[in-house]
Amino acid sequence: MKVFPGKAFVFNIVLGMLGLFAWSQVQARNLPDFTQLAEKNSPAVVNISTTQKIKRHPRIPENLQIPDLPEDSPFNDFFRHFFDDEGNSPQERDAKSLGSGFIISDDGYVMTNNHVIRDADEVIVRLSDRREFSAKVVGSDERSDVALLKIDASSLPTVKMGKSKDLKVGEWVLAIGSPFGFDHSVTAGIVSAKGRSLPRENYVPFIQTDVAINPGNSGGPLFNLDGEVVGVNSQIYSRTGGFMGLSFAIPIEVAMNVANQLKNTGHVTRGWLGVLIQDVTAELAESFGMDKPHGALVSRVLPDSPAAKAGFEVGDIILKFNSDEVDHSKDLPPLVGRTPIDTAVPVRVLRQGKLRTLKVVIGELPGDDEIRVASDKPKTSKQNRIGLTVTDLSDAQRKKREIAKGGVLVSQSGGIAARAGIRQGDIIEMLNNEDIKNVEHFEKLVKALPENRSVPVLVHRARSGPVFLALKITNDE
Structure with a gap:
């Protein structure tokens, strides 16, 4: 038996389809239209190609013996081309790379990434x-991975600068x-997120997006819907070498601060x-x-540093x-880094349960080697x-x-020590x-500790003074 739908049923289906079509049209109208933005700003975006001359030294393998060839042998040219009399004639080749950039002033200043032009002989x-x-x-x-270039040109198209701090998570870029x-x-x-701290780059609060970025995009601009540059595309997170939905841009305020310093002084200083x-x-x-x-917990104060003096x-x-406000530890380095040198700044800290305000005069960030030497003092143990x-x-x-005299300060506590009640900030005087x-x-004493006893x-504790605790190492530890 066949069942034919009634007129009302058919009418409802038609209404539903019309409604779905209308909804899709509304959704399409609500999606951003990037055509004008791309058309207006593309002339200020540039392609950057670099050439680096690399010398290589081909060597004759130790066990390879060059035959005694006749003077008219064609193989003589081969050996003369690759090896000199000592078997070590340097050969030179050109390594090329591509990147992007954008014009920040009509007289020819161009911003890009440092890694795009690093070690280049020609840009x-x-x-x-x-x-x-x-x-x-x-x-x-x-x-910061920022570089500033200059080309000999005038009346160039430029981009408009925006404010990355006004970006909101979920906003189109x-x-x-x-x-x-x-x-x-x-x-x-x-x-996708703001204020990302990446390994070895604590002074840049990266903007994370899901914009497709691939090799060659580095150094190009990231725009908001108002056509303003809010970031410089810098790097991606990938397990394959290609885009996987995680890209990171340098906030434009950070990039412009670096560019201005490079233009005015040729180098960059940070707080x-x-x-x-x-x-x-x-x-x-x-x-x-x-x-x-x-907040940001201080695990060490470097000697002779602004913090130590404060x-x-x-x-x-x-x-x-x-x-x-400092909500996470990653928030602090960018705040300090962009503070002018020799500026006195109030810092609110929680110390032993009480709020205090310290006045610190910001110094200039030393080189990595100097920081490493400073951080080696005082001596620090590994977790034992x-x-x-x-x-x-x-x-x-x-x-x-x-x-x-004597004693050591606990900077991290866990495992057996934590269960015994030893806390971060305690000073251990006897073991x-x-x-x-x-x-x-202290490390020698720890190694010699008996088990099951x-x-x-x-320990000397800030609030209560000296106190004894019992510590026991068991066989299953």
Whole structure:
């Protein structure tokens, strides 16, 4: 038996289809139209190609013997081309790379990434109208991955600068660049996150997007829907070498600050506080008497640093720098880095449950080697068998705690030590009834601790003073 739908049923189906069509039309109208933005800004986006001359030294394998050939042998040319009399004739080849950039002033200043032009012997900038210019590298900064170029031209099209701090997560953004050498390719996406801190690049609060970025896009601009540059596309996270939905851009305020310094002085300076910091976990927040985890926990104060001179101590939790709240430890380096040198800044810290305001005069960030040397003092241990990381005490710490000599400061506590009640910020004066001289002595004592027997530990705690704790290593530890 066949069943035919009634007129009402058919009418409802038609209405539903019309409604779906109307809804799709509304959705299409609500999606952003990038055509005018791309058309207006593409002329200010450039393609950058570089050439680097690389010398290689072909060598004759040790076991290879060159035959004694007749003078008219064609193989003589082969050996003369690749090897000299000593078998080590350098050969030179050109290594080429591609990137993007954008014009920031009509007199020829171009911004790109440092890694695009690094070690290049020749930099060529090609405009959208196919003109090509040999570019001069005004300066570059490895820490921010920003470089400034200059071409000999005038009345050039330029981009309009925006404010990355006004970006909101979920907002549409657009990139223009030369992925794989395809000039003026346009890709779009949304802001995935802000203030991302990437390994070895703590001074740049990256903008994370899902805009398709591939090799060749580096150095190109990231636009908001108002056609303003809000970032410089810098790098991607990928397991394949291609785009996987995670791309990162340098905030335009950071990039322009670097570019202006390169233009005016030829180099870049950054503010420096001189502390090593970490995030405050939920467990640490509880141990410090905080309602919720936030701020940057100071795990070390470098000697002779601005922080040391201002009275910062290990265990301080930085909650506010100048007028800016510090919610995570990653928030602090960019705030310090963009602060002018020799500026006095108030810093709000939580110390032993009490709020304090310290006044610090910001110094200039030294080179990595200088920081590494400074951070090696005082001596720090690695995490040992009882779960402790300790450092030697500074003169200021000894004076404050009234400890004449010996002892080590706990910078991290976990495992057996934490279960015994040893906390971060404690000073351990005795272990197994022996006075502790320094970090090396402490490590020897830890290695010699017996198993399955409690040993006394004398710690000096800021609030309660000296207190003994019992520590026991069991066979299953």
